[in-house]
Amino acid sequence: MIETTVRSERPKSRTTTADSYDNIEPWFDELAELDAGDAHRLVMRNKVLQLCMPLADHIARRFAGRGEEFDDLQQVARLGLIQAVDRFDVHRGSSFLAFAVPTIMGEVRRHFRDRAWSVRVPRGLKEIHGRLGAATEVLSHRFGRQPTVREIAAELDVDLHSVTQALVARNSYRAESLDRLTQVEGQNTPLAVLDSLGADEPCYALTEDAMVVRPLLAALPDRERHVLTLRYFGYQTQAQIAEHLGVSQMQISRILSSTLTKLREQALGECSEPRRI
Template sequence: MTPLSTSRPRPTRRHGRNSYDGIEEWLTKLADLPPGSAEHSRMRTQIQHLCLPLADHIARRYSGRGQHYEDLYQVASLGLVAAIDRYDAARETPFLAFAVPTVLGEVRRHFRDHGWSVRVPRRTKEIQLALAPAIETLCHRLSRMPTAIEIAIELDVDLLEATQAMLAANAYTSDSLDTSAYDSDDEYAPSVANTLGTEDSGYRITEEALTLAPLLDELPPRERLVLHLRFFGDQTQAQIAERLGVSQMQVSRIISRTLAQLRARALPRED
C-alpha cells in the first residue's frame, strides 16, 4: 500500500474510490502510536478520509427512506470514526468486516430514534427496519409479493407483530398541513390546512335558533302563524292570505313588520 498523503483530500473526493486494500496495515501502525500524539492524530485523520467512501456508500443505500442524505452521511461518518477507534488490529479481522456492521448499526439507530413522526414501540421499530430486506428476499424466492404470514415466518416473529410493523410504516413520516403541491404546471393545489377546518354554517344556524326561539314564543298568535307558514311550511304569501282571509299585501306587511321587530330585539344595539 502506498503511503498516505499528508495533504487533506479535497471534498470532491468524498465519494471517490472505495478501495481499502491494506488499510489494516495502517490501523496496526495507528495502534502502535501513542494516543493523543501529533502523529497519531495525523494518521487517524488520514485513515478517516481514506474510508469516507464507505460512509457515503451506506448513506446512499439508506437515503430516500424519509431521511436526508446529508444527515445519514453525517451519522455514517460518526459510525466510521467509532469503527476506526474500536478496531483491534491484534485480532487480524478484516477492517470492513468490522466497520460495516458498526456503521450500519449507527444508521439504523438513527432511523429508530429520529425517523418516526409518532411514538412507536422499539420492538415494532426493529421489525419494521427488517421488513424491506425480508420482503425483497421473499419476492426473489417466490416470484411474487409475499403475504403477511410469509413475512412473519421469514422474520421469525408473530403474525400480529409483523402486521403491526407493516402498519407502523404509515407513522414513519408525516406531511405538514402547510405543505402545498402543484397538481400540474398550470394549476396550484392549496395546502391541506386551507382545505380543512372551514367554518360550519350549522353552528351559526344553531346560535340564531337559540336566540330567536324565546322571541318567537312572545309573538302574537297570528304573526307567529304567518312566519311558520312562510318559512317552515314553505307557503307563498298568496296561500297564507287565502288561509287567513286577508289580502296578500297584508301578509307581506305582517312578515316585514314582524321580521324587523325580531331583528331589532335579537341584534345588540350599537352606541
C-alpha cells in the same frame, strides 16, 4: 524545537487502491505504536479517516430514498466510521473492512430506529418495521407476487398482530408539512395542504344538540311540548300562543321558562337549585 516533519504519508509495505480497503491495516499498525498524546497520532488518525470516508458515503447511499435526507445519513455514517477507526484492534487478526462495515451500518440503522420517526413508536415495532423491506423482497421473489401479511409474519417468525401494527406504524414514519403545496382538483394553482383541508361544519354541533334534546322533548307533557312547538317551530309570539290556548301571556312565559330550564338541566346534567317559595 518541536519536530514538525510528518512521517511517510503511507506505509511502504502495502498499497491501497481507491476502491479497496484490504490494505488499510498497516495504518493501524502505526497508530498502535503511537502514544495517545502523540501529536502525530492525530495526523495519522485523520489520514485513515480521510482514506475510509468513501466507505461511509457508500453505505449512506445504500440507505438513501427511505425518507431521510442524504446529508443526515452521511453524517451518521461518518460518525460510525469514526467509531470503527477508534475501536478497531489490529491485533485481533480480523480485517478493518469486516469490522467497519457492520459498525457503520449499525449506526445508520439505529438512526432510522431511534431518530427518524415523526411520532413515538415502540422499539419492538421499529425493529420489525426495519425487517419488513428485506422480508417482502425475499417473499416477492419466491412467490412471484406481493406477499400477504400472514406470509410476512411467518417469514419473520413474529405474530400476525405485530406485523400488522408495524405496517400501520409505517404511516407514522414521516409527517408531511401542512405548508407543503399540493394540487387540488378544480384549482389552477397549487394550494398548501392546510388551505385544502376542510373546516369545522357549524351544523354538526346543531345536529349533536338535536340528537340530545329529541328524546327529552318526546318525554315532555303534551301541553309543554305544544307551547315549545308553537314558539320555536311555528315562530309565534307569546301573545299569539296565549290567545291560541285561551290563557294569559304570563302563563305562557312561565311555561316556556320552566320547560327550557328543565330541558337545559337534563341535557347538560346540571343540578337545579332548590326553588324558593
